[in-house]
Amino acid sequence: MPRPLRVAIVGSGPAGIYAADALLKSEVAADPGVSIDIFERMPAPFGLIRYGVAPDHPRIKGIITALHQVLDKPQIRLFGNVEYPTDISLDDLRTFYDGVIFATGATADRDLAIPGVDLDGSYGAAEFVAWYDGNPDFPRTWPLEAEKVAVLGVGNVALDIARVLAKTADELLPTEIPPNVYEGLKANKALEVHVFGRRGPAQAKFSPMELRELDHSPNIEVIVDPEDIDYDEGSIATRRGNKQADMVAKTLENWAIRDVGDRPHKLFLHFFESPAEILGEDGKVVGLRTERTELDGTGNVKGTGTFTDWDVQAVYRAVGYLSDKLPKLPWDIDSGTVPDAAGRVIEESGEHLKSTYVTGWIRRGPIGLIGHTKGDANETVASLLDDFANERLHTPASPAPEAVDAFLAERDVRFTTWDGWYRLDAAEKAQGEPHGRERIKYVEREDMLRHSGA
Structure with a gap:
């Protein structure tokens, strides 16, 4: 046989x-x-x-x-x-x-070839995601001292990072975050989060649902500058041929025309701003310099030579995984x-x-x-x-x-084995039950191995 x-x-x-x-x-x-x-x-x-x-x-x-x-x-x-x-x-x-x-x-994080990426306060998206998701191979603490933060990129990972930074720790407490992440987020000082994309609304890579979820928090005021709502022939063609891109653009248009409310944490979505340099002083991030871009008719952009310095103390680079x-x-x-x-x-x-x-x-x-x-x-x-x-x-x-x-x-x-996952799964759920939570993750590898019966 x-x-x-x-x-x-x-x-x-x-x-x-x-x-x-x-x-x-x-x-x-x-x-x-x-x-x-x-x-x-x-x-x-x-x-x-x-x-x-x-x-x-x-x-x-x-x-x-x-x-x-x-x-x-x-x-x-x-x-x-x-x-x-x-x-x-x-x-x-x-x-x-x-x-x-x-x-x-x-x-891993894809490289971003601009000056200042190695400054203290310049972080790769993958590292931050690994921290708040309780990856055992990453540090247990994260510096969250910055009151104004920049996130570079217009994909779903950039949205995740911006949302986690802008929410309160108590909003995230019902999830599976481990205690060290909750304590870290409680100390988070961020009041402004600025998300930057070098192209326009029609080229953003957000999923419509993930974008709309930004506005669901009672603590986050999402702000879009009406001047950032712009389309050329290439952008219009993208919207006509891609339902998701059209839905994203419509959501951004609606946010751009509404009055700014009074929610305590401000989350700005900026378009047509290409990161040119992360500014530093004494080895630490003190700002971000961007070049204003404009559409070239095809949906792509070109630089205008106009630069803006943004007052931020931390920069998260969400420009792709590697x-x-x-x-x-x-x-x-x-x-x-x-x-x-x-x-x-x-x-x-x-x-x-x-x-x-x-x-x-x-x-x-x-x-x-x-x-x-x-x-x-x-x-x-x-x-x-x-x-x-x-x-x-x-x-x-x-x-x-x-x-x-x-x-x-x-x-x-x-x-560990599949039967071991059942044991670890049960242990994480048991850890969350007294707190009314579905689960609380174990972070330490040794704890995971022990509960899995490795």
């Missing part, structure tokens, strides 16, 4: 789990069967959903329910707290599996992705790196919403299954599932 197809997936975020789901829904899952092991460097699964989504977004976090149902399938095993390539290398994975799919996402280079895999340094063809990893020679695949942000960069990752995973899995059907996969030396457990035990790797 033929053995099941053995596949390793590195990364347990949406991209990796969607790939597992696609494998389980394939014809191969029925005959000869599929056996999937997911490796995750954190003790807990779900990647971006757990450590990249703002805590006051329960709707988006609800995606975990669907991902949970996939990981519940008996054909899938989870190995948490296992890091590639420190604990298990590509050569090791090839010993145990017919195919390997990398779905490691993007967790994936970490994966050892043993080819790398496109400009895009920060692994070169591929339909999910197959492509070497410099143009040849497919046998039995090796990518999906999600490590494949196409940090663009699109979480749901877009599903189509990406389907394409990658289709390539893997095509290679399997045409006998283009290599044959692993030790395909038995127990060989992986023995390998990790021999390496003395403390790993």
